Amino acid sequence: MREAYGLDFRSLAILRISLGLVLVFNLLQRAPDLVAHYTSEGVLPASIELSLAGLEPGFRPWSLFYLTDSPWFVGLAMLLGLMGSLALTLGYRTVVAGWLCWIILISLHHRNPLLLNSGDIYLLLLLFWGNFLPWGRVFALDAPPHETPTAKSHLSIAGLAYLFQICYVYWFAALPRTGPSWQVSQDALYKVLHQDGLITRVGERFLYLGQDWLAFLTWSTMVFEIVGPFLLLTPFYQLRLLGIASIIGFHAGLILVMQLGLFPWICILAVFGLWPSQVWATLAGRWLQERLTTAFHSLANLLSRAPRKRTLEDSPAERVLLRNLVPGFFFLLSTYGLVGDQFGWDQSQRMLHFLRQAGLHQKWRMFSPDVNVISGWDSVEAVTESGQVLDLITGSAYPQGGYQRRSLPFVERRWTEYSATLRRYRSEPLTELYLRYLVTQWDRNNPDNKIVQATHIWHARVVREDFLLGQEMPQILGRYRP
Amino acid sequence: MSSSVRPSGRLILVALFSLLGAGCFGPESYLAQGNSAYFRGDTAEAAQQYRRALDFESTANTAALNLGRLYFEAGDLEKAEPYLRSGSNERPDFALARYQLAVIDRSRGELESASTEIRKAILLDPDFGRIWLQEFPEDRRARLSYARALHRLGRPELAAGEYRKVMAEGQGDVMAVQASRALEKIQSVTGTEVSEEHDI
Numbered sequence: 001m002r003e004a005y006g007l008d009f010r011s012l013a014i015l016r017i018s019l020g021l022v023l024v025f026n027l028l029q030r031a032p033d034l035v036a037h038y039t040s041e042g043v044l045p046a047s048i049e050l051s052l053a054g055l056e057p058g059f060r061p062w063s064l065f066y067l068t069d070s071p072w073f074v075g076l077a078m079l080l081g082l083m084g085s086l087a088l089t090l091g092y093r094t095v096v097a098g099w100l101c102w103i104i105l106i107s108l109h110h111r112n113p114l115l116l117n118s119g120d121i122y123l124l125l126l127l128f129w130g131n132f133l134p135w136g137r138v139f140a141l142d143a144p145p146h147e148t149p150t151a152k153s154h155l156s157i158a159g160l161a162y163l164f165q166i167c168y169v170y171w172f173a174a175l176p177r178t179g180p181s182w183q184v185s186q187d188a189l190y191k192v193l194h195q196d197g198l199i200t201r202v203g204e205r206f207l208y209l210g211q212d213w214l215a216f217l218t219w220s221t222m223v224f225e226i227v228g229p230f231l232l233l234t235p236f237y238q239l240r241l242l243g244i245a246s247i248i249g250f251h252a253g254l255i256l257v258m259q260l261g262l263f264p265w266i267c268i269l270a271v272f273g274l275w276p277s278q279v280w281a282t283l284a285g286r287w288l289q290e291r292l293t294t295a296f297h298s299l300a301n302l303l304s305r306a307p308r309k310r311t312l313e314d315s316p317a318e319r320v321l322l323r324n325l326v327p328g329f330f331f332l333l334s335t336y337g338l339v340g341d342q343f344g345w346d347q348s349q350r351m352l353h354f355l356r357q358a359g360l361h362q363k364w365r366m367f368s369p370d371v372n373v374i375s376g377w378d379s380v381e382a383v384t385e386s387g388q389v390l391d392l393i394t395g396s397a398y399p400q401g402g403y404q405r406r407s408l409p410f411v412e413r414r415w416t417e418y419s420a421t422l423r424r425y426r427s428e429p430l431t432e433l434y435l436r437y438l439v440t441q442w443d444r445n446n447p448d449n450k451i452v453q454a455t456h457i458w459h460a461r462v463v464r465e466d467f468l469l470g471q472e473m474p475q476i477l478g479r480y481r482p
Numbered sequence: 483m484s485s486s487v488r489p490s491g492r493l494i495l496v497a498l499f500s501l502l503g504a505g506c507f508g509p510e511s512y513l514a515q516g517n518s519a520y521f522r523g524d525t526a527e528a529a530q531q532y533r534r535a536l537d538f539e540s541t542a543n544t545a546a547l548n549l550g551r552l553y554f555e556a557g558d559l560e561k562a563e564p565y566l567r568s569g570s571n572e573r574p575d576f577a578l579a580r581y582q583l584a585v586i587d588r589s590r591g592e593l594e595s596a597s598t599e600i601r602k603a604i605l606l607d608p609d610f611g612r613i614w615l616q617e618f619p620e621d622r623r624a625r626l627s628y629a630r631a632l633h634r635l636g637r638p639e640l641a642a643g644e645y646r647k648v649m650a651e652g653q654g655d656v657m658a659v660q661a662s663r664a665l666e667k668i669q670s671v672t673g674t675e676v677s678e679e680h681d682i
Contacts, residue, residue: 204518208515467544468547469551
C-alpha cells in the first residue's frame with residue numbers, strides 16, 4: 001500500500017517549493033492593483049462589499065482585510081504573505097509559513113471574490129492539503145542537516161485527500177458537461193476557441209484545423225478528463241507516470257492556446273507531489289536531488305541555521321491528528337459538498353458556509369453544461385471635458401469601426417476576471433463602483449480634462465457554427481453619473 | 483547525421499503531421515483565417531481568404547455571407563449585395579444578412595423589397611426591428627412586424643407600446659386597424675389597460 005500510494009518526501013518537497021514560488025508570483029502579480037482591488041479607495045470598499053446582498057446570500061465570510069481596508073494595512077498583510085511564501089519555498093518554519101500563506105490567501109479571496117478564477121481556488125486547496133503533509137522534511141531549511149534524502153514515502157489520509165483533490169478537478173469538470181456541444185455536435189472546442197480575451201494567437205491557429213479535428217479534440221478532452229485521473233490511482237508507477245505526463249501535457253497545451261492566468265501552471269505543479277520514487281532514481285532525478293540538497297545545505301550554512309532535531313518520521317500525535325483525523329474530516333466534508341453539488345442533493349447551508357469559510361467549497365464547472373455562444377470584450381467609453389472620446393480600460397482613443405478583438409496582457413487578467421464577474425452579477429452598484437474608480441483614476445492624472453460621462457459596454461457577439469460571423473449585440477452594463 | 487527517432491516513430495510523426503496538414507489546408511481553414519483577419523481589422527486579407535473558400539462547395543455559403551458582411555461594413559453595398567443574396571438563398575434563417583439586404587434595398591429606393599427583407603429579419607430575430615426603427619422610425623410595416631414579434635416573445639407591454647405608435651401614425655388605415663385589434667387582444671388577455679414598458 002505504502003509502495004503504491006505513498007508520497008515520496010522529495011516529490012512533496014518539490015510540490016512545496018513550486019507552490020511557494022507560485023504564491024510569491026501570485027502576490028507580486030496582485031501587488032500593482034492592491035489599492036484598486038482590496039482597499040477602501042478601490043473598486044470594492046469593504047463596507048460596501050459587506051452591505052451588498054446577493055454576492056452570496058446569507059454568507060458572511062471572514063477575512064483579515066475586514067479589520068481595516070486601509071492601503072497601509074493591506075500592503076503590510078501582503079508583505080507578510082510574501083515573506084510567508086518565501087519561507088514556505090525555502091522550507092523555513094514550514095508549518096507556520098504554510099498556514100500563514102493560507103490565512104493571507106483566503107483573506108484575499110474573501111475580501112474580493114469578484115476577482116477569483118479557478119486557479120485561485122485550486123491554489124488555495126493545494127495549500128490547504130499540503131499543510132497537512134510533511135512537505136518540509138527534505139530540500140528545506142527545516143530538514144535535518146547533512147542528511148541525504150532517501151526513497152522514503154509517506155502514506156496518510158492527507159496524502160489521499162491531496163491525490164483525490166487532483167482527480168476531482170478533472171472529473172467534476174467533465175461530469176457537468178452535458179450540453180449538446182460536448183455530447184452531440186462535439187463543437188465545444190470550436191466554440192471555446194471563439195471566446196474573445198481567452199484565446200492566444202496559437203489558439204486562433206487551432207481553428208484552422210477545421211471542425212472535424214476540433215470535434216476529435218473535444219472528444220479527446222472529455223476522455224482525458226475522465227480517464228486520466230484514474231491512471232493516478234493505479235498501483236503501477238508506470239501508469240501513474242503516464243497520468244502525470246498526460247496532465248502536464250494537457251495543461252501545457254492549454255497554456256499555448258488559452259489565456260487562463262495561473263490555472264494551467266497550478267494544475268501542472270499540482271502533480272509534482274505525485275512523482276513516484278522511481279523518478280528520483282533516474283539520471284535527471286539524481287541530478288535534481290543532488291543540486292537541491294547542495295543548495296539547501298549551502299543556504300543553511302550561509303544562514304548559520306542551528307541543526308534541528310527533526311527526523312523524517314512523525315510523532316504519534318502528528319500522525320493521528322495532523323495527517324489523518326483532521327484532514328480526513330475536511331476531506332469527507334469537501335467531497336460531500338462537491339458530489340452533492342454535482343447531483344443536486346439538498347445540502348445543509350451551514351455545511352456549505354463552513355466549507356466556504358475554510359476555502360474548501362469547490363466547483364469545477366468550466367464551459368459547462370455547455371460552452372457559451374456569446375463572446376465579446378469590454379470597453380468603457382468615456383467623454384472628457386475637451387470632447388475627447390476614449391476607452392478608460394486601455395486609456396487610449398476609443399476604437400472606431402467594426403468589431404475588433406482586444407487581448408489583455410497577462411498582468412491584467414484579474415481585471416478581465418473582474419469584468420467577467422460584473423457581467424455575470426449584472427449588479428448596478430458594482431458596475432457604478434467600477435466606473436467611479438476608473439473615472440477617479442483618470443481625473444487624478446488629468447485634472448484639466450476630466451471625464452464628464454462614461455459607459456461600460458459589453459461588445460457581445462454570437463458565436464455561430466461553420467465559421468459564420470455572428471452578429472454583434474453591444475450591451476450597456478452601466479453608466480457613470482457625476 | 484544520425485537520428486534518435488526510430489523508423490516506425492518517424493512514420494507515425496509523418497502520418498500525424500500529414501493529417502494535421504490536411505486539416506490546416508482544408509477549405510474551413512480559409513474561413514478561419516478570414517475570420518481571424520476580420521477580427522484583427524485586416525479586411526483585405528479577410529476578403530482574400532473568403533474568396534478562396536468560395537471555391538469549395540462545403541464553405542461557399544458561409545464564405546459568401548461573410549464576404550457580403552465585410553463589404554457591407556466597408557460601405558461597398560454594390561459588392562455586398564450579390565454575396566448576401568446568394569448566401570441568404572441557401573441560408574434563409576440568417577437574420578443579419580436579411581437585415582443587411584433590407585438596408586441595401588432601401589438605399590436603392592426599393593422600399594417594397596426592403597420591407598419584405600426586414601420583416602423576415604424581424605421574424606427571425608426581433609432585435610433587428612428595434613435597430614431598424616432607430617434608423618427608420620417612419621416604417622410602420624416594420625413597426626407592426628416588430629410589435630407582433632415582441633408579442634410572440636411574451637413582451638405584451640412592449641408590443642402594446644409599438645401597436646399604439648402604429649395606430650397613432652395611421653389614422654385608421656389597415657395597419658392601424660390590425661394594430662388596434664392586436665392591442666385589444668393583449669388587453670383582453672391581461673384584463674387591464676396595458677401600460678408601456680420601457681426596454682433597457
